[in-house]
Amino acid sequence: MRTTVWILGDQLLEQHPALMAAVAEEGRNHLHVVLVESRARAARLPYQRKKLVLLFSAMRHYAVMLKEQGYAVEILRAADMLSGLRKHIAAWRPDRIYCMAASEYAGRRFQERLDSRLGVPVVVLPNTQFLSGQFDPIPKPQAGKRYVMENFYRAMRRHFNLLMEQDGKPTGDLWNYDAENRRPLPKGTLPPERLRFEPDEITRQVMQEVAVIDNGVGTVDGFDLAVNHREATQAFLDFLDHRLESFGPYEDAMSSRSDILFHSLLSPYLNIGLLEPLPVAQLAEARFRDGQATLQSVEGFIRQVIGWREFIYWQYWRQMPGLKEVNFWNAHCSLPGFFWNAETDMNCLRIVLERALHYGYTHHIERLMVLSNFCLLAGISPQQVTDWFTACFVDAYEWVMLPNVLGMGLHADGGIIATKPYIASANYINKMSDYCAACRYDPKLRHGQNACPFNLLYWNFLIQHEQILRSGPRMGPNVLSLRRIGIKEQQAIQQQAGELSAIFSLVDLDPP
Ligand SMILES: Cc1cc2nc3c(=O)[nH]c(=O)nc-3n(C[C@H](O)[C@H](O)[C@H](O)COP(=O)(O)OP(=O)(O)OC[C@H]3O[C@@H](n4cnc5c(N)ncnc54)[C@H](O)[C@@H]3O)c2cc1C
Ligand code: SF4
Structure with a gap:
């Protein structure tokens, strides 16, 4: 019985269940391990180049590790996943394919239909990457x-x-x-300082290949992430120690x-x-x-x-597949252009955007209380926001990015994941960071020429959505504070917040 074990790029487990199962049944002699580098997948969006380097380098290091353990391993570079697998099947003619369930929805649907498309029985084993x-x-x-x-x-x-x-x-x-x-x-x-890893020959080769991809975010320069189990463990120990x-x-x-x-x-x-x-x-x-x-x-x-x-x-x-389409606040504006070049005089956004664009990483609170807070308050289309997050971050995969961005960050699912919308004015950013001290805007002003845009957008959001917010018990205190603001000031805030749309060149993607 000839068996192919197909391992996805985000399933580089030391004890991969499909591999373990195939070896337990037939030993290693009649077994081929296959990993596919799909060009179509890498070109679906302008991905963060450092993410592509991480993924391809880690796959190639994984293949080396399995070879050293005595497995026959192939890395296929193909136009897409299906053509890669077809090529392998034509050459090796396996009797069956073993794989582990994909962590993402589209990947799992693809696996379910695979045996009819390949003409070979496909056994999909449960995913072991999650404790749940x-x-x-x-x-x-x-x-x-x-x-x-x-x-x-x-x-x-x-x-x-x-x-x-x-x-x-x-x-x-x-x-x-x-x-x-x-x-x-x-x-x-x-x-x-965190532990940084010098790229080895495999990684340098991948960096050269990824550097010339037209449609990408950031550069490969300065890539210093771990690319195998040993290095990832060192990075973890460094975190524990320091x-x-x-x-x-x-x-x-x-x-x-x-x-x-x-x-x-x-x-x-x-x-x-x-x-x-x-x-x-x-x-x-x-x-x-x-x-x-x-x-x-x-x-x-x-x-x-x-x-x-x-x-x-x-x-x-x-929540899948419906999660992709949620839009509780009916937000339809386009993402401002400065999300792609960090050219803004809002200091918090500039710093955080530069990190996302250049390194593909910002920590949780910056993703939540700076990036998605801004997008929620400014009424940016949730789907534009998810595309941006997918493109920029080294750790972005649909299973984690969609619920975090749509559920936690934008509350676009109406509160299924997070019990309240995470919205805040400049007050929060000023309290938790040193960004405001070096900013041209004043975090204390609610409106006026130097007022922080987060304040204008925050108060405007409360005015606009007062009824909905009042019905959520956890938002009560925020909405109640609106009472302290007289009607004239509320009108001034709304007018200036409206003008921001022109300043940010926000386009309504779905005009009435
Ligand atoms: C708008 C938004 C978008 C996000 N997009 C992603 C994404 O694309 N990919 C991603 O992995 N995480 C995402 N997160 C979750 C979280 O921000 C990151 O997992 C975390 O910042 C990664 O950095 P870290 O490893 O230093 O995490 P640490 O703060 O050190 O936390 C330790 C680990 O806990 C896990 N973790 C913590 N919070 C979350 C969470 N909310 N969801 C899932 N895992 C969590 C991660 O595995 C993380 O490595 C997003 C959060 C928000 C609010
Ligand atoms: S003043 Fe406003 S825009 Fe400037 S850093 Fe603070 S929160 Fe950001």
Whole structure:
């Protein structure tokens, strides 16, 4: 029996279930492993070039690793996935294909129809990259019912025995230390430099190939990410040794002095299988048990990995395929051009956009409270925003980007993922960052020539959507503060906010 094991580029697991299953049944002699570099997939959008380098280099390093383990491995460069697989089948003539379920919707539908298109039986094994595949806290969700992350997270902690005591209580008696984790970065504090990796020969070759792709974001210059399991583990240990301790308190801080602050920068690796969530969470817990990190930081980190990450994946599958089209606020404006070149005098946006465009990374709060906050307040079309996020970030994959952007960032799903819209005026950005101090706008002014555009847009949004916001209990305090603003000032805000559309060259994509 000749078997092909087809491994997707974002499934570079050390113990890939399709490979393990095929070897357990037939041994290694009649087995070919195939990875396909699809040109059509890489050209679908103008992707971040550093993401393409990461993906292709990691695939090629993975192939080398499997060859060293004695497997026959082929990397196929093809126009698209189907033609790549057809080429392989014509040459090797397998009796069956083993693969692992794709984490994305279109990929899974493609796999379901594959045997009829290839004329070979295709066995699709369950995806093991997510813990919610092993234990689903909400196996039968009710239609229309809202599920909150907190309960999901607690069930995951109990099931995987993370930060739990023998009496069934959470370690430290609290499930959540969020209230202690909202500090701005103190003046003069410089977070430690992260570990950077010198590109090897394989990566340099990929960089040359990606550099000449016409349609891309950013450049390949300065690529320094991990591209194999060994390096990704080193990057993780570097986080545990140097940043985990301060992860919690400064989780929400933003600074012009550092892009990652005390964050882990592990999403690019977790998302393609170079790291796996359970060992990552367990090793972080061990640092607390050994007295090397506080509970506040370790709980905060574990919450991200087994709480938010898993909940987001669960929500993606619950809401697809409809999630792509959601537009709760009926937002139809085009994305301003400065999102593609960072040429804006709004200092917070300029700094964060430069990071996204050049490095493909900004940390969570910048994605949420600067980028998507702006897009939600300015009424940008959710689909334009998702295309932009997909194009720019090194860790962008549909299963994680859609729920985060549409659900958490833009509240375009009407509150299924996040219980309130994450909107804020300049006050929040000023409190949590050093951006406003160097900005030409005044974060304290609500309107007028020097008023911060975030303020104009924020108050305008509250005025425009007052009725809807009033009906959501968690938005009450924000809307109530509108009462402090007289009708004349409200009119001035609305007029000036309207003028911003011209300044940002926002085009209504769907005029009435
Ligand atoms: C608008 C918006 C867009 C986003 N787009 C992406 C994306 O394309 N790809 C992506 O991986 N994440 C995305 N996120 C989630 C989150 O911002 C990133 O996972 C995180 O910033 C990655 O940086 P880090 O590894 O330093 O994370 P850390 O802050 O160190 O967190 C540790 C890990 O927890 C996980 N995690 C934390 N928050 C989330 C979350 N909300 N959803 C999923 N996993 C989470 C990640 O795997 C991350 O590596 C987005 C969030 C928002 C608000
Ligand atoms: S003043 Fe406004 S635009 Fe300028 S950095 Fe602060 S929040 Fe951003």
